[in-house]
Amino acid sequence: MTDPKGAIDRKKVRCPRCGHEQWESVAALSTICRNCQEYLSLAPKRGTEPFRKGRPVRDRFVRCPYCGAGQWVYSSALSSGCIACGKNLNLVSYQVRGKAWARLKTLGDVEFHPGCEYHGPRIEARQVRISGRIDAEVRGSQTVQFRKQGEVKGGVVAPDVEVCSRTSASSAAIVSCTLRVAGRLESDRVVALRGLEVEDGGSLRAERILAPQIRMIGRASLLGKVEVRPLPEPPEVSLPALEEIARRIAPEEPLFGW
Structure with a gap:
């Protein structure tokens, strides 16, 4: 609902x-x-x-x-x-509880509460806060934040992506300017155009990780094929620009599952 x-x-x-x-x-x-x-x-x-x-x-x-x-x-x-x-x-902001499938395209915010399930078209909002299971793509024009248990079957695209402490999250792919992991994150592919930070106690596991710089704090854990090299920044931070750059820097691989 x-x-x-x-x-x-x-x-x-x-x-x-x-x-x-x-x-x-x-x-x-x-x-x-x-x-x-x-x-x-x-x-x-x-x-x-x-x-x-x-x-x-x-x-x-x-x-x-x-x-x-x-x-x-x-x-x-x-x-x-x-x-x-x-x-x-x-411009409406939405609260999602239980099971939902209605299209969520707004310049407001969307919050998925613990235990909810969403099966529907792509989610587009300003800020998206995730606790629950989402069988769709997620696009946040500002931020996407994983809270508690968060699972996204599609990919996540946002300038700023965060996995909160004591959170277990997963996503098919993540493309962002900055990615901060304080909890546990599993993904097939990760692209962080400005940098990746894994905080003390956080862990990231991905098949491929691309970033110009990676910061590991304390007992942080990182597992996967890691490539650290300069990456192009979009002239203007927008979702289409992030996706285009991600496809251009790795044309041999389908970065997205959608």
């Missing part, structure tokens, strides 16, 4: 075109209907806006996954429209 995170300071709006109802931030001035893509103006009519002390500001930066344009939005907003291409941007 997937639930939007939080329900404070939200209002329900109804699309005049198709009748679809959805929740939006009370501070939102406009949105896009998630059903028919109709533009909805939420700005109050002149003279009817209640007085608010300390008006909200657009303090959260998001980048459109369709055209790459960036823009600032309200931190509490649930959706917005891209200022460049007009596409609807989902």
Whole structure:
């Protein structure tokens, strides 16, 4: 089951075109209907806006996954429209418990709770926190964090990937700028474009490990075919750029199982 995170300071709006109802931030001035893509103006009519002390500001930066344009939005907003291409941007954060299969594509965050099982299409979010079993690919535009027991059947791509202490994690492949392992991680292939760090008590086991530098702390353990050499950095850190570089530096091997 997937639930939007939080329900404070939200209002329900109804699309005049198709009748679809959805929740939006009370501070939102406009949105896009998630059903028919109709533009909805939420700005109050002149003279009817209640007085608010300390008006909200657009303090959260998001980048459109369709055209790459960036823009600032309200931190509490649930959706917005891209200022460049007009596409609807989902900003909702989700909590996943039990069994789920619904598509999770958002510029918000996704948290998988212990014991959950997800079978569905690729997961795309800003930050992904994993405890449970995921039969899909995982892409985080900022971070992917393994907590407790975390298993990903597909690959994981994110600028920053972390395996927390006392965590047992596995993934078909990992591509990141930086990878930090404080728990136990098993993977087929690992590419860390800026570097890999295995902390005291942490262990990493992989068939192939590529990184420009590796830092081992205390009783850290590393097992697999390790290659330390300079790796190219993307001109701009993005998921497509990370994947492209990973494929280019190891063209003879299918880095990803998907």
